[in-house]
Amino acid sequence: MSAPVSYHMTPDEFRRNGRAMIEWIAQYHERIESYPVFSRVKPGDVRASLPAGPPLKGENFEDMLGDIEKIIIPGITHWQSPNFFAYFPSNTSGPAILGELLTAGLGVQGMLWATSPACTELETHVLDWLVDMLGLPSKFRSESAGGGMIQDTASGAAICAMLAARERATDFRSNQHGCDGRLVAYTSDQAHSSIEKAAMITGIGRSNLRLIETDERFAFRPERLAEQIRIDRNNGLVPFFVSATVGTTSSNALDPLPDIGAICAREKLWFHVDAAMSGTAALCPEFRYIQNGLEFADSYCFNPHKWMFTNFDCDCFYVADRASLIKTLSILPEYLRNKATESGAVIDYRDWQIPLGRRFRSLKLWFVIRYYGIEGLQYHVRRHVELAQEFARWISGSGDFELVVPPPLNLVCFRHKRGDDFNKKLLDRLNESGDLYLTHTTLNGRYTLRLVVGQTGTEERHVRRAWGKIVATAGELEN
C-alpha cells in the first residue's frame, strides 16, 4: 500500500475503497431487518454464482463491492439481525468492527513481546481491567502468579487448560513421553462438545472423560463427581481435570462451582470453568453470584465474542498459575530468541496458546470497553436479561407453551405442549418465514426450542414480535 508499485492498492485508492466499504457496512446494518434472518439458498447456489476459475488480471474494487450484495448476501444467515435468537448471540458493535479494522491495518504479529510490545501489554492490561469489571478473583490478575490472555475460542482455552492439567498431573512428563491412558477427566453431561473434543485432541481419550449426571435444572451433581473420582482411583486410574460450566449451551444451567471446586481442591484436580456466553453477565453486580466458587478455579474463560459486543474471535482465558501453563506450552527455537524474552521481564503470549502467530485482538476489546464504558455494557446486559425474563413470563402465562426450565439469564428454553413433532414443525415454519431465527436442543429427551436475547440491536419490539409470530404460527399449525 505504501509505494507506487503496480498492482498494489495505493493509499488514495484505499481511502476511496475504504470509505465505500464503511458506507456499505453502515447501510447493511440499517437495512438488516429487511433480509430473511436464515439464509434461503440451497447447497451449491453460492458456488454456482462464482466464476469457475481465478482471474488472470486484477479486477476493480467496485465490482467486488457489487458482488457482496449480489453473491454473498443471499448466502448469509444474519447473525447481527435483532431478530436472531439462535445458538448464542455472537454480537458485534461499531467500536469492535473499527478495532478489527485497525488490527488489520497495523498488521503486526504478537507472538512475542518483542514483535510488538503494545500488542502484548494492551492485552495484559485490558484482561486485568476485566478482572475488576467482572469481580473475578485477584489471582487472575497479571501482578499475581496468574494472568489473562485472549484465546481464539473457549475450545482453545479448554485444550490449553487440559494440557496444563495433564502436565501437572504427570510431573511434567506427558509432553515428553505422551499419554499412558490412565488420566481421567470430568465434566457434566450438559457440557459443551469442546470438552469432549479437547479430551480427544490431547490424547486423553473420550473413554477417559466422565460425563457426570446433572440435576433437574441440568446442573452438575457434585456428589456424583465425588463418587466417580473414588471409583476411578480404586481402579488405579488418575483423576486430573474437572471442567464446570457457567451457563450450559443447551439450557444455560449454572453448575455449583463451590461444591465442585471444594472437591477439586481436596482431590488436587485442575479445576477449569467455562462461562463462554454467560460470563459477561457478571458485569452487573446482581449477576455475580454465577461466579461464586471461582476462587477454587485453576483456569477460567468467557467470550466477549458471544455477548459483549466484540466480534469473533475473542475468548478471555485466565489462569491462577501461569508458570504451569507456560511450562506446558513453551518452545523456544533459536529463530525466536531475543533479549526481551531472555530478560524474563516480559510476557510472550505464544507460550500461553496452541499456535505461534497471533493478531492484535485486544484493540477491539479496548475500543468496546472504552466506547460503552462499564455503564453502557451493564445497561445492555440488564436489558437483554429483562427481555428474556419477560419472554419467559409470556410462555408461563400461555396455556399452549411451557418453560422447560426457569431461565437464569438471557436464554429461554420452552416448548409447545403438543409434543416433539409439533415443536419441530413449528421451528421449521418460523425459521422459513425469515422473520426470526431460533434453534433447538434436547432436554430430558424432549425436543426443546431455545430463544437467546443478546443481539446488539435487539429491543423489546423484536422480542414482542417474535412471541407474536410464535403464537400465530403455532395457531396455524394447530388448524
Next chain:
Amino acid sequence: MSAPVSYHMTPDEFRRNGRAMIEWIAQYHERIESYPVFSRVKPGDVRASLPAGPPLKGENFEDMLGDIEKIIIPGITHWQSPNFFAYFPSNTSGPAILGELLTAGLGVQGMLWATSPACTELETHVLDWLVDMLGLPSKFRSESAGGGMIQDTASGAAICAMLAARERATDFRSNQHGCDGRLVAYTSDQAHSSIEKAAMITGIGRSNLRLIETDERFAFRPERLAEQIRIDRNNGLVPFFVSATVGTTSSNALDPLPDIGAICAREKLWFHVDAAMSGTAALCPEFRYIQNGLEFADSYCFNPHKWMFTNFDCDCFYVADRASLIKTLSILPEYLRNKATESGAVIDYRDWQIPLGRRFRSLKLWFVIRYYGIEGLQYHVRRHVELAQEFARWISGSGDFELVVPPPLNLVCFRHKRGDDFNKKLLDRLNESGDLYLTHTTLNGRYTLRLVVGQTGTEERHVRRAWGKIVATAGELEN
C-alpha cells in the same frame, strides 16, 4: 449499531468514525518508513501510559483514535514497513484489510454450512481456485475425495493432520481410548517448532518425534528416515506420520518430497507437507518445482498470511482424503443438528478444525486474488525473489560477508566472517538504528543473520539501503 438505543454507535457515527479510521490507516502506511522499524519501548512502558482502571462512562471515539498514535504506535514493531526483513513477511494489502473489515461488519459464524452458506461455499471455491493457481495435485480439489479449508495457522494444520494420522493408524481408536505411547512421528531437525508442539499437544510425546538429520543444505535426509523407521518398527513401535517442509524457517531449505513421499507410501505413513511461507512461490510456474512430490502427500498447507498479501490469520490446509479428517474431528451435539448437515450435501468446516466457531476468512483471500489477479501476485513474488537473489550476489561478492547456504527463494542466510560475537553485535546495532529489522538463527552451530524479502511495499531501494546499512555498520564495528 442498527437501532437508536443509547450507548450504541449509530450508523452515522459509524460512518464518521469509520472514515476517520480508514484515513488513519492510509496515513499510517504513507508514513510507515518514518518510524523505527523495531519498537524502542522498554517492558512496562505501554502499560504505564494506560489508565489503571476501566472507564465507568463511555468515551469519545476521537480520543481512542488519538491514543493509537500516542500510546500504541511507540509500542509497535512495524511488520508492514518495507524495511522489515525479519522472521517472515506476514504481509498485508489494501484488499485484504478491506476484506477483514467486511468480515467484521457481517459478523457471521461459519461453523456450519447452515450458519451462513456463503461463508462455507466461498471458502471451498477459493481454495479450489488456489489448487489451479499453484498447480497443486487435483486430489486436493473439493470435487475429489479431498478438499481445502482455512486454518488459523500452520500449527493448527499440523495438529489436525497429526490427529487424522493418529486416528488412521489406530483404526480410529485413539480419540476414544487415548494414546498408548507406541506411535512415532518424524520430521527433520530443521522443521518448525509447531511440529514438536503438535506432538506434545496430541499426546504423542516429544520423545516419540524423531528429528531426522539434514544434509549440507539443511534438507531432510530421506535415507536416514527409512533407517529410523526400520529401527522403530524393530523395537515394536508404530511409525504413523511424517512432516516435511517446503522452505524451513531457519534457512528456507526444501525437503526432497519425492523421496520422502515414496517412503511414506511404501510404509503407509501419513505424509504432511508444510510450505508455510514458500508455498506462495508456486504461483509462478518457474518455482513450482518446490512442490514436486506433493502427489504423495496426505495433507498440505501454506499461509497466504505470510507472503500473499493477506493479513493474519489465513492458513490454507488441504487433505487428500477428507473423510479421515472429518471422522477424526467431528462431534455433533443436538444443538448443532440441522437439515443441511443431515442431508450430507454440505461441508461443515467445524469438522475440519480444532475450534467450533470460525469467522468468514475467505473474503479477504477472495479480495486479494481478485484485486491483484494471478498476474499481479506473480509479479510481486518474482520481484521479491529477484531482490533476495540480488542481495545474495552482493553478499557473495563482498570480501567480509558470506552466504551460509545458497538461497532458493526470498530468504538469505548470511554472516560476517568475523564470527558469532561480531554478528550478534552487528544485528543489535542494525536493529537499534530503526532503519531496518533483521532476525537471526543458528546454522551448523553458528550465529546466522536472516534477510527475508517479502513485504508488500519492499522495493529495490529498500534492499539496496539495507545492504548499505549492513556494510556501513559492520565497518563501524570493525574500527
